[in-house]
Amino acid sequence: MPNIVVKSPQGILTQEMKSALAQKLTRAASDAEQIGSDPLQQFLTWVTFEEWVEGAVFAGGMNPMSQVAPLIVFVYLPEGVLDEIAQAKYGSSIHAALTEAVADRMPVATSVIFNPVSDGDWCANGQVWKLPDIARAAGFKHLQHLVVA
Template structure:
């Protein structure tokens, strides 16, 4: 049940490409977090695409967006959901989502930064209440964490 913020240079992805990007990022989240193919559970994956205006994306002090397509994904996920293998697969899949969604006529080199931000247990609020890992496991259906639900 992640919250994902994607930052891309303004105008770099067409509406169809943005839609494909969001779809593939959702698929990456579901696979890495082992969320079942239940639409109610998958709807808990929130993705926000923020477009950064020209001239506001710099590396060092230079705007490199003419040569490079920089893309950032910040993924907030409850601590305890991902192990090292899942983190690695998640990063690869999100990079692949950016790569697959990039416009074919865009000749810039793709550069991605995927940040997996694991939120400490008891530090995530949902609709005014604090949720813990067993609650996330129950609601999101994390297949590998159902033993936490049974223990409640």
């Protein structure tokens, strides 16, 4: 049940690329977090794209756009959903999806930041959800033992 925010330079990602990336990032989330396949469970993965104007990002004090397309991804997800192996695979899948989307235009540099949300700090539709609630809604295969009947 992640919220995934992709930040990129303006104009690097077309609407078509964003749509394809949203599908790939949703698949990466489903695989890493073991989200169920039901469309309602898949609907809990939200992907947002934010663009910055040229000259708004610097790497080493310089504009990186002459060398690479800098892409930053923030993944907000419930604490306790990923172990180290799943997180590494998830980060690698995100990098691969972004690279594939942009590589024909220019080299890519990615930064993926996982932001685990503490239990009880996630509020959806006006209600606080704890990990068992999220495990039930998202169908996390590896966390079904937390779901109370």
